[in-house]
Amino acid sequence: MRFSVERIDIGTETPTALLHRRDADELGANPLDRIVIRAEDETVTGIVEVTEKLVDQGVLGATERLAHLEGKVDVSLAPRSGSVSCIRNKLDDKEWEDDEIRRLVKDIDRNMLNDIELGAYVSAIYANGLSMDETLSLTEHMTEVGDTLEWNDGVVADKHSIGGVAGNRVTPVIVPIIAAAGVKIPKTSSRAITSPAGTADTLEVFCDVEFSKRRIQEIVEETNGCMVWGGSVDLSPVDDRIIRAEHPLSIDPEGQVIASVLSKKKSAGSTHLVLDIPYGEGSKVQDLSDAREMARDFKRVSDHIGIRTECTITRGGSPVGRGIGPVLEARDVLSVLKGDGPEDLRIKSVRLSEILLEICGVEASAERLLDSGEALDKFREIVEAQNGDPDVSPDDLLPGNRTFEFKADKSGYVTHIDNELISGVARRAGAPHDEEAGIYLERKVGDDVSRGDLLFTVYADKQEKIDEARDFAEARRPVRVGDRGESLVERV
Amino acid sequence: MRFSVERIDIGTETPTALLHRRDADELGANPLDRIVIRAEDETVTGIVEVTEKLVDQGVLGATERLAHLEGKVDVSLAPRSGSVSCIRNKLDDKEWEDDEIRRLVKDIDRNMLNDIELGAYVSAIYANGLSMDETLSLTEHMTEVGDTLEWNDGVVADKHSIGGVAGNRVTPVIVPIIAAAGVKIPKTSSRAITSPAGTADTLEVFCDVEFSKRRIQEIVEETNGCMVWGGSVDLSPVDDRIIRAEHPLSIDPEGQVIASVLSKKKSAGSTHLVLDIPYGEGSKVQDLSDAREMARDFKRVSDHIGIRTECTITRGGSPVGRGIGPVLEARDVLSVLKGDGPEDLRIKSVRLSEILLEICGVEASAERLLDSGEALDKFREIVEAQNGDPDVSPDDLLPGNRTFEFKADKSGYVTHIDNELISGVARRAGAPHDEEAGIYLERKVGDDVSRGDLLFTVYADKQEKIDEARDFAEARRPVRVGDRGESLVERV
Numbered sequence: 001m002r003f004s005v006e007r008i009d010i011g012t013e014t015p016t017a018l019l020h021r022r023d024a025d026e027l028g029a030n031p032l033d034r035i036v037i038r039a040e041d042e043t044v045t046g047i048v049e050v051t052e053k054l055v056d057q058g059v060l061g062a063t064e065r066l067a068h069l070e071g072k073v074d075v076s077l078a079p080r081s082g083s084v085s086c087i088r089n090k091l092d093d094k095e096w097e098d099d100e101i102r103r104l105v106k107d108i109d110r111n112m113l114n115d116i117e118l119g120a121y122v123s124a125i126y127a128n129g130l131s132m133d134e135t136l137s138l139t140e141h142m143t144e145v146g147d148t149l150e151w152n153d154g155v156v157a158d159k160h161s162i163g164g165v166a167g168n169r170v171t172p173v174i175v176p177i178i179a180a181a182g183v184k185i186p187k188t189s190s191r192a193i194t195s196p197a198g199t200a201d202t203l204e205v206f207c208d209v210e211f212s213k214r215r216i217q218e219i220v221e222e223t224n225g226c227m228v229w230g231g232s233v234d235l236s237p238v239d240d241r242i243i244r245a246e247h248p249l250s251i252d253p254e255g256q257v258i259a260s261v262l263s264k265k266k267s268a269g270s271t272h273l274v275l276d277i278p279y280g281e282g283s284k285v286q287d288l289s290d291a292r293e294m295a296r297d298f299k300r301v302s303d304h305i306g307i308r309t310e311c312t313i314t315r316g317g318s319p320v321g322r323g324i325g326p327v328l329e330a331r332d333v334l335s336v337l338k339g340d341g342p343e344d345l346r347i348k349s350v351r352l353s354e355i356l357l358e359i360c361g362v363e364a365s366a367e368r369l370l371d372s373g374e375a376l377d378k379f380r381e382i383v384e385a386q387n388g389d390p391d392v393s394p395d396d397l398l399p400g401n402r403t404f405e406f407k408a409d410k411s412g413y414v415t416h417i418d419n420e421l422i423s424g425v426a427r428r429a430g431a432p433h434d435e436e437a438g439i440y441l442e443r444k445v446g447d448d449v450s451r452g453d454l455l456f457t458v459y460a461d462k463q464e465k466i467d468e469a470r471d472f473a474e475a476r477r478p479v480r481v482g483d484r485g486e487s488l489v490e491r492v
Numbered sequence: 493m494r495f496s497v498e499r500i501d502i503g504t505e506t507p508t509a510l511l512h513r514r515d516a517d518e519l520g521a522n523p524l525d526r527i528v529i530r531a532e533d534e535t536v537t538g539i540v541e542v543t544e545k546l547v548d549q550g551v552l553g554a555t556e557r558l559a560h561l562e563g564k565v566d567v568s569l570a571p572r573s574g575s576v577s578c579i580r581n582k583l584d585d586k587e588w589e590d591d592e593i594r595r596l597v598k599d600i601d602r603n604m605l606n607d608i609e610l611g612a613y614v615s616a617i618y619a620n621g622l623s624m625d626e627t628l629s630l631t632e633h634m635t636e637v638g639d640t641l642e643w644n645d646g647v648v649a650d651k652h653s654i655g656g657v658a659g660n661r662v663t664p665v666i667v668p669i670i671a672a673a674g675v676k677i678p679k680t681s682s683r684a685i686t687s688p689a690g691t692a693d694t695l696e697v698f699c700d701v702e703f704s705k706r707r708i709q710e711i712v713e714e715t716n717g718c719m720v721w722g723g724s725v726d727l728s729p730v731d732d733r734i735i736r737a738e739h740p741l742s743i744d745p746e747g748q749v750i751a752s753v754l755s756k757k758k759s760a761g762s763t764h765l766v767l768d769i770p771y772g773e774g775s776k777v778q779d780l781s782d783a784r785e786m787a788r789d790f791k792r793v794s795d796h797i798g799i800r801t802e803c804t805i806t807r808g809g810s811p812v813g814r815g816i817g818p819v820l821e822a823r824d825v826l827s828v829l830k831g832d833g834p835e836d837l838r839i840k841s842v843r844l845s846e847i848l849l850e851i852c853g854v855e856a857s858a859e860r861l862l863d864s865g866e867a868l869d870k871f872r873e874i875v876e877a878q879n880g881d882p883d884v885s886p887d888d889l890l891p892g893n894r895t896f897e898f899k900a901d902k903s904g905y906v907t908h909i910d911n912e913l914i915s916g917v918a919r920r921a922g923a924p925h926d927e928e929a930g931i932y933l934e935r936k937v938g939d940d941v942s943r944g945d946l947l948f949t950v951y952a953d954k955q956e957k958i959d960e961a962r963d964f965a966e967a968r969r970p971v972r973v974g975d976r977g978e979s980l981v982e983r984v
Contacts, residue, residue: 009545010502010510018502025925030685032607032740053501084741091619091743115524116740119611127583127619193522248524248608249576251583433517 001027001075003060005039010063015111017046017075018061024050027077032114034078039069045078047114065111083107084117090124098137105141108238118245122253130255135297136304138255142263143305147213147234149186149269151220155360157185158270159352160261162277162294163195164284166419166426167321167441169329170276171199172206172227173336173349173370174356176378179225181357181364186220186268188230193247196426196438197326200229205330205397205435207388219385227382235267236260252284254294258301266305273302273309274356278316282419288313310359312352318417318445321345325431325438328459331397337376338394344444346370399459400429400436402466406456406473408449412481415489417445421478422456429460429469436461443479455479493519493567495552497531502555507603509538509567510553516542519569524606526570531561537570539606557603575599576609582616590629597633600730610737614745622747624789628796630747634755635797639705639726641678641761643712647852649677650762651844652753654769654786655687656776658911658918659813659933661821662768663691664698664719665828665841665862666848668870671717673849673856678712678760680722685739688918688930689818692721697822697889697927699880711877719874727759728752744776746786750793758797765794765801766848770808774911780805802851804844810909810937813837817923817930820951823889829868830886836936838862891951892921892928894958898948898965900941904973907981909937913970914948921952921961928953935971947971 001023008018017035019027029035029048037046037060046066055061062069086100096104104121107113113121130138157178159171171189178185189199189209200209209229211219216233219226231240239260246252265273275298279285285294295311302309321342323332335341336349353366369375380390389396422439430437437460443449456479460466482489493515500510509527511519521527521540529538529552538558547553554561578592588596596613599605605613622630649670651663663681670677681691681701692701701721703711708725711718723732731752738744757765769786771777777786787803794801813834815824827833828841845858861867872882881888914931922929929952935941948971952958972981 010541010543028919028925030739031736049502051502080742087615088618088741088743091615093619114740115607116611116614116737119608120615120741122608123579123583123612123615124619126580127585127616244523245608247522248606249580249612250572251580427520433520 003058003073003075005062005069005071005073006055006059007067008054008061008063014114015044015046015065016049016063017066018049018051018055018063020055020057020059021050021052022057024048027075029077032116034081034112036076036078037066037069038074040071044069045110045112081107081112083113087117087120087124090128091120093128095131096134096137101134101137102141105138105145105238108241109145111241115245118241119249122242122245122249122251122256125256126251126253129253132297132300135255135258135301138259139263139301139305142236142238142259143266145238146236146267148267149213149217149233151184151269153184154271155183156269156271157183157356157360158265158268158273159187159356160265160273160275162257162284164419165278165316166196166319166324166423167329167332167345168319169199169202169321169333170345170349170352172203172333172379173345173375174353175225175227176337176375176382177353177366177369178356179223179382180369180374180378181362183224183357183360183362184220185225186216187225187227188233188235188268189227190230192432196324196423196431197329198432201326201432201435202329202333203227205326206392207383207386209386219382223378223382223385225378225382226386236264239264254297258298262298262301262305262307265307270307272356272360273307274352274359275309275311276314276352277311278314280315280317281416283316308359310355312355314348319419319422319441320348322441323438324422324426324441325429326435327397327399328438328440331394334392334394334397337370337379339371398436399438399440400434400461402460402463404458404466404470405454406458406479408451408453408455408481410481411450412483413448414443414445414479415482416480417441418478421476424476425458425469425473425478428465428472429458430462430465434461434465437465449481495550495565495567497554497561497563497565498547498551499559500546500553500555506539506606507537507557508541508555509558510541510543510547510555512547512549512551513542513544514549516540519567521569524608526573526604528568528570529558529561530566532563536561537602537604573599573604575605579609579612579616582620583612585620587623588626588629593626593629594633597630597637597730600733601637607737610733611741614734614737614741614743614748617748618743618745621745624792627747627750627789627793630751631755631793631797634728634730634751635758637730638728638759640759641705641709641725643676643761645676646763647675648761648763649675649848649852650757650760650765651679651848652757652765652767654749654776656911657770657808658688658811658816658915659821659824659837660811661691661694661813661825662837662841662844664695664825664871665837665867666845667717667719668829668867668874669845669858669861670848671715671874672861672866672870673854674716675849675852675854676712677717678708679717679719680725680727680760681719682722684924688816688915688923689821690924693818693924693927694821694825695719697818698884699875699878701878711874715870715874715877717870717874718878720878728756731756746789750790754790754793754797754799757799762799764848764852765799766844766851767801767803768806768844769803770806772807772809773908775808800851802847804847806840811911811914811933812840814933814936815930816914816918816933817921818927819889819891820930820932823886826884826886826889829862829871831863890928891930891932892926892953894952894955896950896958896962897946898950898971900943900945900947900973902973903942904975905940906935906937906971907974908972909933910970913968916968917950917961917965917970920957920964921950922954922957926953926957929957941973
């Protein structure tokens, strides 16, 4: 059937094509069915939604991903995607062949799977897992699609954390240390999805984080490092779509995590990687043996694709640093670079940097680079290259002026600060959208407190946000205070 | 946050709310997140999609399912649905508690699950199955939502087929037989999703099939029967949404099928049911032992909810009747009612009617009701009550005037007619959208043929549809001819 194309501005991730109900009936297309759209110089796939008013008969409504189409197009019902039977195979607990994985990655890359199918894809992997062979295949095929960065150096360093720990803003400390040691480190980071700040959100307090691929190359050639938003370069369009499907289900199956992380690192041209796996109560990995197994799997896949990876298993049951939310984390980072700041953030950054320098074969002391101010100078250099103010000082980084103080309701010591709950408080205060919103932890795990002592301060721009954060904090109490020597946590 | 509502006509099944990207950021809402929308007199849930142009900041674009909202609304991010953790539990192969199933059904009923989550729901059930207890719970909770029909009679008959067989239009023969025997049979049927005709599509050749619940009650009080489209009454909104998610994945997990079918029958007020389970090559159930197991499970759940069910296990490896597509099936049906027509369609209709009459405790002969013309009179009576022409004759039912004849390429006998492939040919000819399109089978399984004999004729309204159907038929050859005594099917 022949259609005229009209643009419909809807920001769906999938290439939704709106058809009038009568046209869809005539095509034999149900909502979510795939259609083949033949334009003059290209053929693309669309996913059908049906309307009775938004487009007339004979018109194809092209949403964001199809917005480049114009004029007249020929449309036919697409054959069922072969990926669907691959997904069913995994639901049946069959091991995927290499060419099934190739097909799945290709179809996700071309945006051929609708949301029902993407939900089934991540569910199938979560329910029945991926073998080492499948993980290797998936990593390879995910590396084959998307943009790549290329470097002339034999050694290109990188760092990654599997996440789940509040604060923990080690990247903006590590990148300048490594770059100051003379090693290239082109670091891309993500924005928050459910946390109060992603590394990219925190960096945006200092400078721009969105650059063209070309400009990223220039910044790294100039300074040895960069700290940019991963969305600037389309290193892994497949991963973006998979994350979008994992998010509503709160699932994050290990084989998929390994393939996603390592394919992205490979596409970024990284050769040496330190990969942090925090574990502990309330973080993504619950116990040490799971963390060790994950580290082993990461290393095996890394070896296979030619990245020298060292994993760090770190305590991740409570936040690292004191600030949570973009501005408050930025202040922690700058303080550490100036030789001050939260001790745990400093030590973790130094430790990861030492290991990364060691595997890169560079004789340099991370601690000395930090203490001498060379890392700070490098940080200012990168910030300037990314259009920021190189002379920024911690005093410039002020949180919101509405506050709420959360106090201890009994005496004892801090036994636990819950990552998820403290993040929930910071999100309600407005982070990361309001960059000045967040939390400052006045007490950390192990500190003694007396009843009425300040445990943390919440900052926000608006009183209503403070109220929301307070209600949540008071109901859920993210900081636990216990008696020394007491092992009882709760009676149920 | 406060928004003005504007209607956006998009026919999505889910209650999609379009927000400007900046508003979504400020709310902390990602695409597919749920929001709580508080209007003056009600609170509903929406699912977020993001746009930069289709709505301005401060405006909430309300699609079909939210189109009743007006004026100003208050919007906040909804807490994560508890259903998501239930779905994760099933992916983890844990057995669901009754209250988890209640929550899931309630959330699906209120349209609270986005497509990713619905895909995960059907995947989880497919991958890890439902126990008998879970199936019982699911059936009960699905019965609790949606419309119901109520009757004063102690005996209300019903019939269902799990489908997958082309042709097989027994319902319009069975309903008049049962109604003529004095038993109420308020039958609702579906339209085609992937087949060349659903029972409702075929019935529409004779008369209207969409009526209000009130009018359905009147028709049944008048005539003892009705043959209407299930979508007329909202007996199982939950089932409609689940089918929508199962369709792209081509999965149909048994426990879900049982719960969907029986909850709908219960809501329709049925007390006695004959349930047909066709099995064989290319149909939904592959072998006899699977069919027996399914029958046992159907009966156990039926007993539990108080429906007296008898299952028929029938041969389903090839089409039943000769016509495929709305008009051609309608002609078969009318011919059988007039004492003529395809023998297999007649015998199957009689057999199922006999069993249904028997379990209803009615002393009447299905065969006699058919041969005496009483069933035909009743059929005409129901057709008239549903605004059709009671005097319709098979000669009025003419297929499309473009044809293509598919002939035997060797001599032998017909060993197999593939349901799926023959349906594929009929769909390409235009069925069910073009009601005159379809296939007439000139030879059936077991018939002798000589090379060059006509196997089936394809009918369509348009030459291009004939061409499409011919290409498919010639490539896939849906009718298999073999030598008698030969067991070899294919060399691979």
